[in-house]
Amino acid sequence: MSAPDHPHVHIHQNNQPYPATAGKSATSSGILSLVLAGVAFLSAPIFLLIPYIGFLPAIITAAGAVIAIAGLRGSTRGTGTAVAGLIVSVVVFALLAGIATMWNRVIADPAIRDYDELYEVIEYIKQLIFG
Structure with missing residues (x-):
């Protein structure tokens, strides 16, 4: 008895070529x-x-939220970690944006306005960064 001349036939479950995972x-x-x-x-x-x-x-946490959303689009598995990353990123973003806003409004801006030397340093740094 010899082997048949036709190639091996693979039967896939549910007529799908790949496993469900x-x-x-x-x-x-x-x-x-x-x-x-x-x-x-x-x-x-x-x-x-x-x-x-x-x-x-x-801004870094906002980027993390965008990455989590991009990962969730079109994904078929492993979405739990991405959902957790999205939730944590949004919560941390809200927390940090609120703290940074309050810090700048209540402490930093009055300090900059009250001290001319500090104002000059901040303006110099802005000029270096933004041109």
Whole structure:
């Protein structure tokens, strides 16, 4: 008896060529989103001391939320981590944006207006950064 001349036939469950678990995973996007939220949260006390730069951690968490949303689009599995990253990023964003706004309105802006030397330094830094 010899082997048949036709190729092997693979039978897939539910007539799908791939297992049901195959597909795009959102886990990596969720992990990156959580890492960005953590880095922003931990670096916020340092950045808040610098007027107008205190919003940088909030911007970082906003980027984390965008990454989580992008990871969720079209993903078929691993969405739990991305949803957690999105929720944490939005909460941390709201917290940091509120703190940075209050810090700049209540402490930084009055201090800059009251001390001419500080105002000159801030203006010099703005000129260096923004041209």
